Amino acid sequence: MTTTVPTASQLADVCDLALRVREELRRVLSGLDDAIDATLATVLAEGHLLLEDVPGVGKTTLARALGRALDASVGRIQFTPDLLPSDVTGVSVFRGDEHRFEFRPGPVFANIVVADEINRASPKTQAALLESMQERSVTVDGETRPLPTPFLVVATQNPIDMEGTYPLPEAQRDRFMTRIAVGYPSHADEVAMLDAHDGHDPLAEVRPVATAADLERAIATVRGVYASAAIKQYLVDLARATRESADLRLGASPRSSLQLLSAAKARAAMAGRDHVLPDDVKALAVPVLAHRLIPAAQARAAGRTAETVVTELLSRIAVPTARTPEPTRG
């Protein structure tokens, strides 16, 4: 590892960036602070975000507002059953004047890709997007083209029991760092929302407050955030507990531990800290882990979801205290 612990000014930059973006997002979405924070942590941890909830609670608005606030290139794909993979990745067209094929990049070639209602597209098209998410490059006609950095997919989907949907398989859900259930706003927040939308589109008022370059720097800073051996131990304890829980048919993968660590680092940096606290892990454990876990049949029958199981595990697993000696970092 060559990363060094970020300096105070680097952390202040991240903190500031997060604050500005959060302010912009709040303009359009009142009362969704947890979702906004989780979204920002995902962005800073180079993850992809899956917003899941019933239609009309602001998933797409959040995704679009994020794109605008970051002043980065935004690609938007409305997934439909007849969408083709090439509609996502782009196609080569023949330029008769120049006697050659020219590649027309698809909407995936953007810093932020808003994939609306991803579970409405056919599995084949879903797979095209998900592959590009994993590889961070697109291969068309034998030529591999890298995607821009930072690259962030914000997908939204309706709960799987809605009509006309192709649910994402577990392996593909695993590609998303976080899944956030937006949820209905509170009474007051809903009134505030009506006020904000009264007569004008608040989305239009969202100003770009950070550039792609800012974001890239912040991401680099987040990578350097320090996670003590105790925190890593805690992550492993948690992952193992999900695997051993009788309530879960499928536990957390090692990849999920890695992603939870990254997300926790981002949250720490957003708070101006150079080190991860167990609180970061706890705050992000449900968004990062829950969508990868499959509850056992009896747990489902008892009305328990993956979220409740993870919450229970968090309230049971002892927070690490031992400060074990670190190997010399350099």
Add this chain to the structure above:
Amino acid sequence: MSGGRWRLAATPLVAVAVGLSLAGLSGLVIYGGWLKVLAIVLGATAAVVVLARLTTGRPFLPTVAGALAGAWLIVLAYVPADDGGIRWLPTGDTLAAVRQVALDAVGYAQVSVAPAPVEPELAGAITAAVVALFLLVDAVAVGAGFAASAGFLLLAPWLPALTLERRVPTAALAGTLAAWLAVIALSRRNDRGSWRARARDGAAPASPPAVLGAAVAAVLVALLVAPLAIGGPFWGAMPRLSLPASLGGTSRLDLEIDLRDSLTTRSGTPVLSYFSTNGRVDVLRAYSMGTFDGSRWDRDPEGEMVPATGVLWPEDLASPLLHDPATISVSVGDLAESHVPVPASPRSLAAGNEWLYDPSTDEVVINREGGTRDLSYTVREEVGYTTEEALRGADPLIAAGGDRAVPARYLDLNPRIDIENVRAIAQAVTASATDRYEQGLALQEYLRGPSFTYDTEAPTTSDDMVSTFLEQQHGYCIHFATAMVVMARTLDIPARMAVGFLGGVESGDGFQVRGRDAHAWPELYFPGHGWVRFEPTPSVQTGSRPAYAVPVVQGTTPDDTRNPVNPTTAPRTSRPSAAPTTTAPATVEDARGFPWIPALAGALVLAMLAIGVARRRGSAVAVDSPEAAWASMRRRLGDRAGDDALTPAETERAILEQGPELSDAACEALARLRTAVEDQRYAPGGSGVPASQLAAWADAVAEAAREADKAAAQGHRR
């Protein structure tokens, strides 16, 4: 009470439990002033353990400190310097002195019989054992936290009472149980895991009154049920349930005394009970035996009977009145004898015409249907009639042929006995004796010595059971008594055997004599004084020697008396301080003035030093890291601080949200301490906050929470 503070309260409770356990020795030793010294040594040791526990978090270091302090105090109190002074500091020869005292204690324990007066050496040994037991129980119950298991160790002092069926004070037993239960309760009260688990399951922790009630109920149930579980209603301290006495018809003393038989049954059936104004009587005597044919005893021929009214004794007393009479009221149960059991000294009997006395055999006969069965009578005994002085005073009369006053059969030796061999042994044993008293004592001590063992199996059958017994050196009371009678006769001392009962066991206000207390003993004749009982049967069976027949204990264990050239006894004049009496034994302080004031001053200085160290190190040791400060604060806040699954920030929130509001300063201290512990645990550089600051923050929060709780409770009450 939270955290480790319960240990500070538990250690004194352990000391109390161990101290009260000494009651288990009741009946074995005579309590006296030595108990005070023991209590002080035990208390000081407990104090050192508590203080050490204040200063260190290590579980067993206090035990080591307590052991050192206890050892020093014991040496101080019981191991005198060569000049008789105090051994303030251990020197090179301390070990040898300790060894000598220990050997003395062993020697004394070997020759003493229950209930034994406690000589300083024995007191030292008992104190050492009690302190060791205390340290062991404390280490297990408090150090290691296995309070319940430590009960097995606390049982140890009660084992003699259990096995010997002795009565123990119920209050002491209850006190020990209560102290032990309190230690368990304290240890459980602070077992975070279990209480938390129960709280999680929805059950509220028990209230202190409920805990107290449960402890009292447990003690009561233990006192009532334990004896039934252990050994039935006859056990130790419990109220005895008497079984119907006449289940097996009447009982009789077996007068077919044949040394070739082994003892078969030893009945526990009570045969008589008595109340005495002077405590337990040595023996109750019924029959005399004078004729021995080598293996069998025959009853003495009946002499001239006189009415048993007035003072009974064959010798002419200077005054017919008893100077120091003890009144003994006897109630006979189902014992149907023609001869009435009476004490062995001059006595007077309140009796009717059917009572007869035979001066030649010293027997009291009752002429009525059923003999002594269901008989009640009162007999008065001259206390202290027989003394060493009186016995030595018989010497001129012996020289003047005083022995001729007794029938010749008391000097008869049957030719079946290897008289020369027995005489050789007897002469060797009594080689250093200067008079008849010392001869008797020497014979008694030779037979009580370690080379002879009490055994209900008889030696190999032969026509000369005395020689066989002297060779094989094991047997029961009849063998010991017979051997002494025959040996005495070979030395021309008139001797006979008496048959009756030992003094029995304490029962209610008085004493109870059971079938197994049946006994035989030799009596030697001292002209001008009368027949004097000696007790050659080992103490395991007979208890103590007669008061006038206790030899002086030398500093070492008795010599191996297998070699009769080295008899065990010595002139009694060598150490008058140990002269046994029937009154209370010399206390330890009397024997060796214990330096109370310097010792107490030393202990005080030690305690202040320890407290000073504890104060100084209290913060440094207990709170030397943010983690320790955090743990200390959480311990003191108890449930309010949540459990181990909470992060420091969550813990802080829990503290702020639960319970009464804290002051701003406390909130700030809490936040700073939380940051410090987070940094310490999770930040790359750790925390650089000084320990004193950490301790101050932890104290501030804990104090504020306590104050707030108190204020809230008062407000609630109003």
